[in-house]
Amino acid sequence: MNEVPRFRRGFRFQWEPAQESYVLLYPEGMVKLNGSAGAILNQVDGQRTVADIVASLEQQFPDAGPLGKDVSEFLQDARHQHWIELS
Amino acid sequence: MSTTNPHNAGPPLWLLAELTYRCPLQCPYCSNPLDFAQTQQELTTEEWVSVLRQGRTMGAAQLGFSGGEPLVRQDLAELIAEARHLGYYTNLITSGLGLTEAKVDAFAEAGLDHIQVSFQASDPELNNAVAGSRKAFDQKLAMARAVKEAGYPMVLNFVIHRHNIHQMNDIMDLCERLGADYVELATCQYYGWAFENREGLMPSKAQLVKAEQEVNRYRERLQQSGSAMNLIFVTPDYYEERPKACMNGWGNLFLTVAPDGTALPCHSARLLPIDFPNVRDMDLQNIWYDSPGFNHYRGDTWMPEPCRSCDEKEKDFGGCRCQAYLLTGKADNADPVCSKSSYHDRILAARKAADHATAGLTELVYRNADNSRLFFRG
Numbered sequence: 314m315n316e317v318p319r320f321r322r323g324f325r326f327q328w329e330p331a332q333e334s335y336v337l338l339y340p341e342g343m344v345k346l347n348g349s350a351g352a353i354l355n356q357v358d359g360q361r362t363v364a365d366i367v368a369s370l371e372q373q374f375p376d377a378g379p380l381g382k383d384v385s386e387f388l389q390d391a392r393h394q395h396w397i398e399l400s
Numbered sequence: 401m402s403t404t405n406p407h408n409a410g411p412p413l414w415l416l417a418e419l420t421y422r423c424p425l426q427c428p429y430c431s432n433p434l435d436f437a438q439t440q441q442e443l444t445t446e447e448w449v450s451v452l453r454q455g456r457t458m459g460a461a462q463l464g465f466s467g468g469e470p471l472v473r474q475d476l477a478e479l480i481a482e483a484r485h486l487g488y489y490t491n492l493i494t495s496g497l498g499l500t501e502a503k504v505d506a507f508a509e510a511g512l513d514h515i516q517v518s519f520q521a522s523d524p525e526l527n528n529a530v531a532g533s534r535k536a537f538d539q540k541l542a543m544a545r546a547v548k549e550a551g552y553p554m555v556l557n558f559v560i561h562r563h564n565i566h567q568m569n570d571i572m573d574l575c576e577r578l579g580a581d582y583v584e585l586a587t588c589q590y591y592g593w594a595f596e597n598r599e600g601l602m603p604s605k606a607q608l609v610k611a612e613q614e615v616n617r618y619r620e621r622l623q624q625s626g627s628a629m630n631l632i633f634v635t636p637d638y639y640e641e642r643p644k645a646c647m648n649g650w651g652n653l654f655l656t657v658a659p660d661g662t663a664l665p666c667h668s669a670r671l672l673p674i675d676f677p678n679v680r681d682m683d684l685q686n687i688w689y690d691s692p693g694f695n696h697y698r699g700d701t702w703m704p705e706p707c708r709s710c711d712e713k714e715k716d717f718g719g720c721r722c723q724a725y726l727l728t729g730k731a732d733n734a735d736p737v738c739s740k741s742s743y744h745d746r747i748l749a750a751r752k753a754a755d756h757a758t759a760g761l762t763e764l765v766y767r768n769a770d771n772s773r774l775f776f777r778g
Contacts, residue, residue: 321628323491323514323553323581331411333432338489340514340555340582343413343462395628 314367314381316399318388319359324396326354337396344396346383353387357397407698412655412688415488416466416667417448420474420659423469423581424497426532427520428764429559429594429601432468437772442513442659445475447679449482451657454588454684456486460655463488466667468659470602473499478509484511491516493557496543497536504546516555516584521563522570530563532766538658544578555582556714560611562754563761568614570668576622576629585615586634591668595726598750600759605751608639626699638747642712643719643735650717652699665694668722672731697721697731705733706740 320326325338327385335351337344346354352373356366366388374380391397414484415671421436443451452463463483471494483490492507496517514609517540519657520530531537548554556575558564564571575583590598602613614634622629637644646652647666653668656664662677664670676693676717677686688694696702700713718724719735727736728743738742765771 321553322551325513328463329459331461332413336461338513340516340553341462341464341491344490361606395630396731 314365314385315362316365317359317362318357318397318399320357320397321395326357339396343396349383350387353384354391354397363399403592406570407695407697408695409689410619410652412455412653413460414462414464414654415452415455415460416464416654416656417451417474417479418466418656418658419443419448419470420468420470421481422472423495423767424472424533425495425536425764426768427559427593428597428719428761428766429528429561429588430767431589431592431594431667432767433592434596435772437769438439438470438657438776439660442473443657443661443679444479447661447707448479451679451684452479452486452488454592455655456488458671458688461487461489462491464493464596466493469495469497471503477503477506480507481510482511483515489513489557494518495531495536496540497533499539499543499546501546503548504543504552508550508552512552514555514715515546515552516774517547518556518557518559519571519574520559522574524566526567528763538667541578544580546581553581554579555584556580557586559586559588561588561602562603562607562757563601565603565607565611568611569618572615572618572631575629580629582630582632584632585611585761586632587611587636587688589636591671591722591726593765597764599757600761600764602636602638602750602754602757604754604757605639605754608635630724637720637723637735637737638750639730640737641739643716643723643737645716646720646735650721651694652682652698653690655684663691663694666699666722672725674731678766702732704734705740705744707734710734710740738758 329336332345335346352392356369367384370380392399420442421432421439480490490513492512492515519540521527527537528534558571566669588594588601615631619631651665656667657679662676663679664676674696677691703718707713719737721731723735724733725731727746734741736747
């Protein structure tokens with residue numbers, strides 16, 4: 314929870330109006346992100362810890378209940394995909 | 401600006417800007433048209449900027465600067481800066497020739513996201529023989545290191561064929577030493593110059609199986625060591641039984657603009673007997689959604705048998721139109737890669753020929769302006 318996620322070199326996260334979604338861009342590739350993936354990665358700024366991100370999302374989506382497990386699992390998965398680094 | 405979009409086509413998310421056909425190398429598998437030397441009047445900087453703006457408005461997010469050798473264009477840094485400003489993820493696809501450390505840094509400052517450097521082999525002798533350039537390999541090595549040094553993600557591309565397929569392990573070792581993030585091991589596909597040279601390039605089935613095993617073993621080793629180097633092995637269509645969903649469907653995702661402004665649904669489509677529009681005459685929105693060229697193979701009403709009644713037609717769209725045209729003389733036909741095609745025997749014959757091929761590198765037709773002129777001198 315104290316780890317700080319940051320995008321791996323060459324990965325860019327941005328909103329695409331034409332696709333009405335957040336996407337992750339990388340060398341010759343693009344992943345269209347669903348709503349929750351977009352909301353989580355939108356918090357990744359290389360400064361905030363996983364705990365900070367969970368707190369921020371819980372505030373943003375008060376009806377969603379505790380989000381710690383889901384967010385951690387997603388970020389682990391994103392690391393496994395080599396989208397982000399956690400340190 | 402109104403468009404009809406009769407086939408409900410998706411936006412062109414991927415824009416490939418072929419800035420020029422000029423290139424210092426002569427690779428005999430080049431995907432540029434055989435008659436490239438006939439092309440004159442490259443788009444100006446202003447015209448390219450307009451194409452980039454229109455494409456971005458339509459939803460294009462990935463942008464490739466390619467060629468020929470895009471570094472030949474003196475306005476490259478300006479185009480990169482404009483592309484980055486518009487919000488593109490910009491990829492420079494280069495041979496590395498003409499690149500300098502100063503340019504690598506200047507492009508980074510302009511906002512370039514990624515540089516892909518191509519190699520022809522893992523050693524200087526073979527590399528330079530394939531590229532038709534004596535100094536290519538050393539320059540490529542130096543530029544790969546400079547790209548890494550400047551903090552770009554490093555993508556190295558090797559086109560694999562019968563003359564370098566024995567080097568797979570050496571190639572992957574070289575990539576690991578250079579610290580590549582992605583390695584494209586793209587077995588040659590047979591369009592453009594590669595189709596002309598097919599017999600001299602196509603590996604045998606045995607060579608291909610061995611290469612694939614080597615890549616898989618290497619991949620396992622990388623995974624065990626926790627390396628993030630990603631190996632992408634592209635197998636040639638000629639050894640498949642099912643055709644590929646070429647370009648994810650005709651005019652459905654991918655838009656190429658050739659050096660003279662001709663807009664194409666893929667970088668090979670210029671060889672087809674179809675009139676394609678030019679960005680000098682029409683805006684990109686109309687080109688993509690309304691032009692006859694881009695609507696030619698959308699939907700499935702154009703399909704003859706066996707595609708028409710095939711339950712896989714929505715999965716593979718009948719394969720590749722260029723391959724159908726090159727191998728059967730008619731672009732509507734099923735891609736002969738498909739085992740249901742009545743021309744599939746031509747693929748089988750090419751495989752058989754590959755088992756017995758003996759041609760050396762020197763017997764290939766190299767891609768250069770002199771050889772190109774032979775293809776349009778009547």
